[in-house]
Amino acid sequence: MQTHNSVQTANDCQAGRLIVLTGPSGVGKGTLVRSLLQRHPQLYLSISATTRSPRTGEIDGEHYYFVSRSDFEKMIAQDQLLEWAEFAGNCYGTPRLPIEQQIAQGKSILLEIELEGARQIRQSFPSALRIFILPPSFAELEKRLRDRRQDPDEAISRRLQRARIEVDAASEFDLQIVNDDFDTALQQLETAIFG
Ligand SMILES: Nc1nc2c(ncn2[C@@H]2O[C@H](COP(=O)(O)OP(=O)(O)O)[C@@H](O)[C@H]2O)c(=O)[nH]1
Numbered sequence: 001m002q003t004h005n006s007v008q009t010a011n012d013c014q015a016g017r018l019i020v021l022t023g024p025s026g027v028g029k030g031t032l033v034r035s036l037l038q039r040h041p042q043l044y045l046s047i048s049a050t051t052r053s054p055r056t057g058e059i060d061g062e063h064y065y066f067v068s069r070s071d072f073e074k075m076i077a078q079d080q081l082l083e084w085a086e087f088a089g090n091c092y093g094t095p096r097l098p099i100e101q102q103i104a105q106g107k108s109i110l111l112e113i114e115l116e117g118a119r120q121i122r123q124s125f126p127s128a129l130r131i132f133i134l135p136p137s138f139a140e141l142e143k144r145l146r147d148r149r150q151d152p153d154e155a156i157s158r159r160l161q162r163a164r165i166e167v168d169a170a171s172e173f174d175l176q177i178v179n180d181d182f183d184t185a186l187q188q189l190e191t192a193i194f195g
């Protein structure tokens with residue numbers, strides 16, 4: 001039986017949960033996801049493909065699959081991506097096969113993706129739990145992006161512009177969590193996922 005927040009593939013009767021985390025760049029999604037995975041190793045984090053260049057310390061196949069634009073276009077043409085979107089000048093997408101495999105095994109899967117991708121997931125997996133992470137303020141968001149020291153100024157500006165649009169769409173999501181105090185936000189996330 002399909003219950004709320006569970007998903008089923010056509011050829012398997014076991015249900016796995018798809019959990020989508022969205023929120024502006026720099027809000028703390030990645031940090032929240034890392035803590036969540038440490039505390040709940042049974043969760044499966046989808047590794048996205050991207051045309052963005054690796055940041056210092058990012059490892060291919062661990063943080064992202066770093067691919068060329070032509071390889072990304074091939075993945076789209078071959079229907080290998082469950083969803084994809086362009087964000088701040090680069091393409092990002094969720095490889096379909098691992099998601100279908102994990103769902104078939106009844107695993108809960110985390111997708112950390114931007115707004116357009118989350119909208120696509122609402123169409124393809126209406127029962128997914130979709131959570132929006134909000135910053136306490138835009139000033140704090142900008143501070144986090146700058147203090148992270150991972151992106152050039154131009155990339156930070158694009159992310160901040162996009163942040164306004166994303167935050168405006170927060171009410172489309174099942175749940176909104178403000179990442180002000182980190183531990184409180186993490187606890188709210190755990191309650192949303194595990195009850
Ligand atoms: N639609 C979509 N968005 C993604 C995917 N992977 C990552 N993103 C989003 O792309 C945006 C930019 O990611 P990134 O360049 O790693 O910057 P960061 O999130 O600020 O660290 C973030 O909002 C991510 O959540 C994906 O597979 N699909």
Ligand SMILES: Nc1ncnc2c1ncn2[C@@H]1O[C@H](COP(=O)(O)OP(=O)(O)O)[C@@H](O)[C@H]1O
Nearest residue numbers: 025026027028029030031144148179180181182
């Ligand atoms: N609750 C919080 N309070 C203060 N700083 C935070 C908080 N959550 C995350 N950060 C910091 O903000 C920066 C951006 O977080 P990150 O997880 O990279 O964001 P995202 O994945 O959403 O782009 C990081 O330097 C992180 O340590």
